[in-house]
Amino acid sequence: RVEEYDDVVKWVTVSELQQKAGCKPLRITSPHSLPSAIEDTTYSYKLQAEGGRIPYTWSASIGYGLNINSSTGEISGTVNVNNSTTTGELNSCNETISFTATVTDSIGNTDSSSFSILVSPKPLRIVTDYLPYGYEGSKYSATIYAEGGVPSYNWSMSGSCPSGLSCSGNTITGTPSSGSAGTYEITVTVSDACGHSYSRKYTLTINPAAGGNGTGGGGGGGTNCKSFKVYNKSGITLYWGCNCRRRCIWWRNGVRTLYSGQVVIRKRYWWWICSVDGVISFGQAASADKDGDCEVNYYGLGNLGDR
Secondary structure, three states: OOOOOOOOOOOOOOOHHHHHHOOOOEOOOOOOOEEEEEEEOOOEEEEEOOOOOOEEEEOOOEEEEEOOOOEEEEEEEOOOOOOOOOOOOOHHHHHHHEEEEEEEEEOOOOEEEEEEEEEEEOOEEEOOOOOOOOOOOOOEEEOOOEEEOOOOOOEEEEEEOOOOOEOOEEEEEEOOEEEEEOOEEEEEEEEEEOOOEEEEEEEEEOOOOOOOOOOOOHHHHHOOOOOEEEEEEOOOEEEEEOOOOOOHHHHOEEEEEOOOOOEEEEEEEOOOOOEEEEEEEEHHHHHHOOOOOEEEEEEEEOOEEEE
8 A cells, every 4th residue: 555655765965964954064265375475574364164063163383473363263473484584585586385274163073275375575675774974084884784585685886985985885985085075975776686676875974084173973072083982881782773683783781883973773672663762973972982092881862971
């Protein structure tokens, strides 16, 4: 006889049941190629998933300064592929960070996907803000610095170079000749290994000989010193002449030499905040050097005193 139902069983997969019930299988939906990043710059991107049963838990071993938030799937941090520097340089025109991320839902389902982030260097730029002024007959030295791009850098210098000085590459050195007092316009250009270039114009001022009738930089106050040893007595680590770079560290009780012109002293509040602590000049050092031994102390906030 005909039964009211047939005793037939149809086998289905869990995925089919989930779809039938309106529940999608767990899967990561973010593209494999994530938004690009810039070296030594903050980065943030949130991975996305769908299906399964929330909440999700994310995991990934990324490195290079990036981590993943296990609750939200957000990738964040400061990208640092080239760990020998923190100023944005790379060893090639582009680098790639590759990793695999896994998402797990509340009942143990998982899905994994591979990702890549293209990393570019910071734009090449010259970071030296100014050229210190000099004096006729006094030793002069200035170096121009750059950051970003892909080293090694190639430098060139054009414009008017004072008599007695050598203006080449990224350095200006020598002793300005008598009668060379005046202002000189100089253009410095740097290029990197990937063909990027950056130029910056400077004005170099040469004053009459220290102790003469010139007015630039305080005139040196009539000092016989050709340079001053400056000791850091501020009680903190400072940076001599550049924007908190390792090459400019001025340790507590450390000594630097002021040959001419003026120097900007900077300090770091936190690792990412660098600010001006003070500016000192050759003339200021001459005034502070009461005993004429060509040595002075720096006490912070631009204050000098005799040593």
